[in-house]
Amino acid sequence: MTAILRTPVRQLPITVPPVRRETTDSFLRRLAIVNHLEPDDVADAVAVTRRKSVAGVKRTYSAAKIARVTGHSVESLAKALPELARPNQRFPLNHVLRACPRCCRRHRGGTVRIHPEPHQHVCLRHNLWLGSLGPESSGWIQEEGPVDISALPVIRAAQRRHHRLIRHHGQAAATTAVLTAVHAWQRGEDRLGRRQWERIDILRPGTERVSSNDPITHAVCYPDIITIASVLASPFWQNTATDPRTETTAVAEILRRIHEREMPDPYDNTGATIWPVIRDWARGLQRDRRHRDPDRYWDEVLAKLL
Numbered sequence: 001m002t003a004i005l006r007t008p009v010r011q012l013p014i015t016v017p018p019v020r021r022e023t024t025d026s027f028l029r030r031l032a033i034v035n036h037l038e039p040d041d042v043a044d045a046v047a048v049t050r051r052k053s054v055a056g057v058k059r060t061y062s063a064a065k066i067a068r069v070t071g072h073s074v075e076s077l078a079k080a081l082p083e084l085a086r087p088n089q090r091f092p093l094n095h096v097l098r099a100c101p102r103c104c105r106r107h108r109g110g111t112v113r114i115h116p117e118p119h120q121h122v123c124l125r126h127n128l129w130l131g132s133l134g135p136e137s138s139g140w141i142q143e144e145g146p147v148d149i150s151a152l153p154v155i156r157a158a159q160r161r162h163h164r165l166i167r168h169h170g171q172a173a174a175t176t177a178v179l180t181a182v183h184a185w186q187r188g189e190d191r192l193g194r195r196q197w198e199r200i201d202i203l204r205p206g207t208e209r210v211s212s213n214d215p216i217t218h219a220v221c222y223p224d225i226i227t228i229a230s231v232l233a234s235p236f237w238q239n240t241a242t243d244p245r246t247e248t249t250a251v252a253e254i255l256r257r258i259h260e261r262e263m264p265d266p267y268d269n270t271g272a273t274i275w276p277v278i279r280d281w282a283r284g285l286q287r288d289r290r291h292r293d294p295d296r297y298w299d300e301v302l303a304k305l306l
């Protein structure tokens, strides 16, 4: 790692406002472009440290210097740029997405890249899948988004349901439910069934193969993942799943919601593939309850048995 020399910096003639949750690199690159400067020169001028890595040059930045070259206050920069607001947090590069180009059309300097919220996958205003690989993916995006999903309202509706899950159950409970749903969904060797291929055919007609690092693969599975999560996050279904006499009905409910208004698919084995994860999730809940309040837990068990 190389420490950058303390070179004096002055305000650039043209400034640009940062976009909410923009990466600092993206903001500085746009700032350089509108001022007809080399992006690396501007980035080096406001950097604190600089090191080379396989992914390119990585820098840490001085919020005070960025404030000086842009004329924005440190506070307003930190409000928009997560890396300046939380310098000790790690922001995974494989989660960086291109911001909705239609929302950003008035922002000068080229493509805007953001650190999206963990639950942010769709621009609801413009019907675009922003290009993520789904909730909590650790993969690297193969093709930069966005994907136009206006022909498939079910994906936009899933994003709204995801927001509702967070509002009703809180961020932590909703995240656990979505992660368990992703885990359940990924158990199948090929989670692209008939319905998902029908969706791919609408979004990208004629496609015969898709990679798991292609955002479209995740856009078409997202509605089913949120359907599973909506059952897992519900206290009613959690109680049902932790009762040994009714635990299988939670899976039946998930399948009913997934296949609503559809002809049954004889080759669909979703139930068999998601069942072990749902069972483990229900048993985990049982263990948690037993440890948290053993008296109440055993009273409930006895009440169910008598």
Ligand SMILES: [Zn+2]
Pocket: 100, 101, 102, 103, 104, 123, 124, 125, 126
């Ligand atoms: Zn938009």
